[in-house]
Amino acid sequence: MSLHSDLMALWITVKLAAITTLILLLIGTPLAWWLARSQWRFKFLIETVIALPLVLPPTVLGFYLLIMLGPNGPIGGLSESMGGRPLAFTFSGLVIGSVFYSLPFVVQPLQNVFTAIGDNVMEQAATLRAGPLDRFFNVMLPIARPGFLTAAVLGFAHTIGEFGVVLMIGGNIPGETRVVSIAIYDHVESLEYTRAHLLSAGLLLLSFLMLMAVYGLNRRFSVLRS
Amino acid sequence: MSLEVKLNIPRRDFDVNVSLEVTPGQVTAVFGPSGCGKTSLMRAIAGLENTANGDVKMAGEIWQDADFFRPPHQRDVGYVFQDASLFPHLDVYNNLQFGLKRQVSDKRRVSLEQAIDLLALSPLLKRRIDKLSGGEKQRVAIARAVATSPSVLLFDEPLAAVDIPHKQEILRYIQSLHQELDIPMLYVSHAIEEVARLSDNLVLLDKGQQLASGETVDLLSQLNLPFARYEEAAAVVDSEVAGHEQDYGLSLLRFAGGHIRVTRSELALGSRVRVRILARDVSLTLSHPEDSSILNIFPAVVESMVADGTALRLVRLNAGGQIILSRVTAKSADKLGLVPGKYIYAQVKAVSPLV
DSSP states (O other), X not given: OOHHHHHHHHHHHHHHHHHHHHXXXXXHHHHXXXXXXXXXXXXXXXXXXXXXXXXXOHHHHHHHHHHHHSTTSHHHHHHHXXXXXXXXXXXXXXXXXXXXXXXXXXXXXXXXXXXXXXXXHHHHHHHTTXXXXXXXXXXXXXXXXXXXXXXXXXXXXXXXXXXXHHHHHTTTOTTTTOOHHHHHHHHHHTTOHHHHHHHHHHHHHHHHHHHHHHHHHHHHTOGGGO | OOEEEEEEEOOSSOOEEEEEEEOTTOEEXXXXXXXXXXXXXXXXXXXXXXXXXXXXXXXXXXXXXXXXXXXXGGSOEEEEOTTOOOOXXXXXXXXXXXXXXXXXXXXXXXXXXXXXXXXXXXXXXXXXXXXXXXHHHHHHHHHHHHTTOOSEEEEESTTTTSOHXXXXXXXXXXXXXXXXXXXXEEEEESOHHHHHHHOSEEEEEETXXXXXXXXXXXXXXXXXXXXXXXXXXXXXXXEEEEEEEGGGXXXXXXXXXXXXXXXXXXXXXXXXXXXXXXXXXXXXXXXXXXXXXXXXXEEEEEEEEEEETTTEEEEEEEETTXXXXXXXXXXXXXXXXXXXXXXXXXXXXXXXXXX
């Protein structure tokens, strides 16, 4: 295994985290908005499902995803019947798995910030002639910016760090599903400590920088603290 | 240009039923204890309560009826909430701009400069919202609502979150809005001084039901309404500044029943001043006392009287057409032989001009 394969693994990791974060922000925003505003009696059931990846061993989640995404599973079968491949052991499969796995890390900060903002400013905006979309984009989004930043970085960082789910559904295909955490594991298995060191230190630094950015920026944007 | 409201708002505990009209240049107050449905009513007028049934009409334009509901952002209201609710991501200037920008240009009658002047905000324009005091926040919120040139201004307990010294100041600003702009106002409060000071008309609300409505001056002196039971039961007198006694620092106010002297010298001659006379500050005598330290004494006729507990009587007096309330002990009432029709003199110990 060359340095090239390590760089490849790093690229796949970053690509996976970026795509996952993007999808999560798109799904997570309306979902978190609904959770923050809905009065539905059984809302807690949805909240429970979303929080499951926080407590579930990744191998359990990965196992069920493997079955769902495989050729005989509902999602994998659907993909196959539409002329595609079964999704297990593909990059697309990894994205689907990561979306489930990191969902709570994006939805929860968003839900918290939407709840904290409350209806008042939105109603005030309505009485100041702002229509629903205008209110959302010009009032809710800017006020919720710290929440979005937290959600995006947590979702990204958590996806980078996943191991169990990837191992179960992605396998270890260089150039397609081999991510950094798996590469580190491989290096340690084959006693290549120097390269394990390099990748580990890289991830450590990356995670540190990202979290520092969140805390630093949230301090600057702490508009909610008034 | 008047606002006509006839609404039924279902709530968990009781329904709110109100029918009222606010005419241009008038302040209508909605008064009642906390939780009586005042805020629900305001929200329904603004279109924020989608369970409200009934009719809301502004200057003949239908905002709501049996089969039409205009959403809040299309209703021409200026709504001042209890807790300012300013946008934390914008500075003062951009908060003021928010509604103004969104109002169509041919409906703009109030300019931004005018709104800023009326509430004395020019030193604060660049300020961040979290650097404002409670009173300043509320001034910004009022200016922001005014700057949209609304057809009606809705004030929902705007002084609830303001500390006492600044309450007077903000009341003064609201009074000056009332004088400068021809915008009808609806003012909700559970503080009787605010209502007495600001409003021309009054709607009394209790558990969602409209107990009474009419002119403020009239309702406040009705013995059969809850106001008479308040410790600070008072009559409100509209008067005009008729002169000054400079040497003593007094102003002379003319009203229907005579003249009142107040310890204020700066009131402009000819200006209209509303004063409040608390029932407990009015004592009664049978003859005109010549050796009293009290300055304000006028003849009056007893109109009616009710018991206020066992020891006290609340007396409604007519002083040349102006109603004044007096609270005396039951024992004094008997001693003076107070009955409707009796001629007496009212001695007023303290008068507070509401300016």
